[in-house]
Amino acid sequence: MRRLALLAAPAMLVSACTAAAPVLPTFTLTNQSGQLVRTADLRGTAAVVNFIFTTCGDVCPLVTAQLVRVQARLFNEGLGARVRFVSITVDPAIDTPPTLQRYAAVYGANLATWHFLTGPASDIDRLTREVGVLTGTAGRIGHTNLLLFVDTQGRIAARETSVELDPEFVLPKIRRLLG
Numbered sequence: 001m002r003r004l005a006l007l008a009a010p011a012m013l014v015s016a017c018t019a020a021a022p023v024l025p026t027f028t029l030t031n032q033s034g035q036l037v038r039t040a041d042l043r044g045t046a047a048v049v050n051f052i053f054t055t056c057g058d059v060c061p062l063v064t065a066q067l068v069r070v071q072a073r074l075f076n077e078g079l080g081a082r083v084r085f086v087s088i089t090v091d092p093a094i095d096t097p098p099t100l101q102r103y104a105a106v107y108g109a110n111l112a113t114w115h116f117l118t119g120p121a122s123d124i125d126r127l128t129r130e131v132g133v134l135t136g137t138a139g140r141i142g143h144t145n146l147l148l149f150v151d152t153q154g155r156i157a158a159r160e161t162s163v164e165l166d167p168e169f170v171l172p173k174i175r176r177l178l179g
Helices: 002-017 059-076 097-107 121-131 167-178
Strands: 028-030 036-038 046-052 083-089 114-117 147-150 156-160
Touching (some): 028 121, 046 059, 059 083, 059 097, 083 121, 083 167, 097 114, 147 167
Parallel strands (some): 083 114
Antiparallel strands (some): 028 036
């Protein structure tokens, strides 16, 4: 009996290691230019997904500025076209496409590969719940900081909650997504 348990252990470890990564939940939202963006539109590219709101005076501006630096480095390395950045608002009542357009311009985000997304509050709420972003309560807008690294097949390969997103820390994760 003991021998059987020892023989089964490696098989259990292998199956645990090969378990499928969670998939980025489906969505159809509107970007800063008023165009619809679907989860399926990200397939074939790696994606870095985060959650923001434009009136944030805390983490959102810091994270956005750092991701702009990461995006610029990717373009300098010739990888920029293979990676999408996706910032989804948690305050769709305020963050309309024109508001998101202005926000992106303030930080110098390259909109060729970056979508700032908004949509119906119910869609945003469902998406944040499904990925595990806690949002504000009692009428207060806020959220937990979460960065998702999504591979070319739409699987969430890594989650990051740090606000220290130096390109030297983030770029290796993105390179791994690209293979």
